[in-house]
Amino acid sequence: MKKVRIGFVGCGCISPIYLKNFTKMFKEVEIIGVCDLIRERAEKAVAEYNIPKLYADMYELFRDPEVDIVLNITRPYEHYEVTKQALLHGKHVYSEKPLSPDLKEARELVALAQEKGLMLGGAPDTFMGTGIQTCRHLIDSGFIGTPIGGSASFVSRGPEDWHPDPEFVYQYGGGPMFDMGPYYVTALINLLGGVDSVCGMTQISYPTRPILSSKKYGTVMKVDVPTYVMGTLRFHSGAIANVFTTFDVSNLQDGTRLEIYGSEGSIVVPDPNQFDGEILLKRGRSKEIISMPRIFSYSENSRGLGLADMAKALQTGRPFRANSQQQLHVVEVMSAFYSSSERNAFVKIESPYERQAPMKTTELIGILED
Ligand SMILES: NC(=O)c1ccc[n+]([C@@H]2O[C@H](COP(=O)([O-])OP(=O)(O)OC[C@H]3O[C@@H](n4cnc5c(N)ncnc54)[C@H](O)[C@@H]3O)[C@@H](O)[C@H]2O)c1
Secondary structure, eight states: OOOEEEEEEOOSTTHHHHHHIIIIIOTTEEEEEEEOSSHHHHHHHHHHHTOSEEOSSHHHHHHOTTOOEEEEOSOHHHHHHHHHHHHHTTOEEEEOSOSOSSHHHHHHHHHHHHHHTOOEEESOOGGGSHHHHHHHHHHHTTTTSSEEEEEEEEEOSOGGGTOSSGGGGGSTTOHHHHHTHHHHHHHHHHHHOOEEEEEEEEEOSOSEEEOOSSTTTTOEEEOOSOSEEEEEEEETTSOEEEEEEESSSOOSSOSEEEEEEESSEEEEOOOTTSSOOOEEEEETTOOOOEEEOOOSSOOSOOTTHHHHHHHHHHHHOOOOSSBHHHHHHHHHHHHHHHHHHHHTSOEEOOSOOOOOOOOOOOSOTTOOOO
């Protein structure tokens, strides 16, 4: 079968792992070309990964008939326009998270893709790794009985001590909920199903923050979005989970935590920003905590797995997992933390969500099932 050809819009901080995985790990896709507003970044990618084409801008990429899927790895506030233009030019799109920071825009993109008969999908795809897939298998097989609830938290002082250009993290579209929340909410809905309603509280703890990474050390950033976001989700199943994300405070133990509680036991889910990690299971009143073997493929950093799965869907016509229904549901849930806090009220979630098929265990890393 002919390889699916991908065009990159954006060659920034996250691009090396996509460049590496699409040239080395995933066998049925290839990178046809790249572009970036900062041309040197695209030139570096072309040179390092032997990529055939360097486009002057995203429109040249969208006009190239050799591009099958556009990979949008621009900053969150740029996602909407890049995805919209790619769809209007007739391209399938896979976007980094979030689909858009704005719920109305996210809905518009999903409607546009449907109207044009194009595929739209996006990150995160870590839920397809062995860690969360094994947890899903354990929960679906009854290891913890009936799921009753969960608890998720991401606690850190923000990425400004390592990201060279962290400004976007504190601008519209950023903040811990829209930056890290997608991993937690996506994992939760893959484990517990769709969300019915949300109640949230948010605050901006520091209105300005200094950059601490070397290139822009000392530059002061304005904070436009909530950086301390806490709330509760009620799932359609009846389960209840609390979710807490912050860039404001130091974590005392591990800053990432995701646990699911059931009538017969509880499970510690690995960091949902990773493809693997230790799974702990405790059953009934037993004191024993068991470290469970992970039983699916993709334990290494497999970013792009969701796009490889979408590429296979493009070839075969089957559904794919990191789809726009999931992305839209996640955007609606995350937005509800803000709107609930503003209105002092519970917010009902309207978008439907249906879990896609579990991953297949396979010897063939880098080739998705038909
Ligand atoms: N950095 C990470 O560790 C990380 C991890 C997971 C996900 N992400 C997500 O990946 C996305 C990008 O993050 P990043 O850290 O790589 O940001 P970045 O600022 O380092 O890179 C974004 C790049 O996109 C380019 N760009 C923006 N608009 C463009 C356009 N119209 N045409 C061509 N190029 C354009 C910019 O010039 C920049 O080089 C974000 O959505 C982020 O949430 C980042």
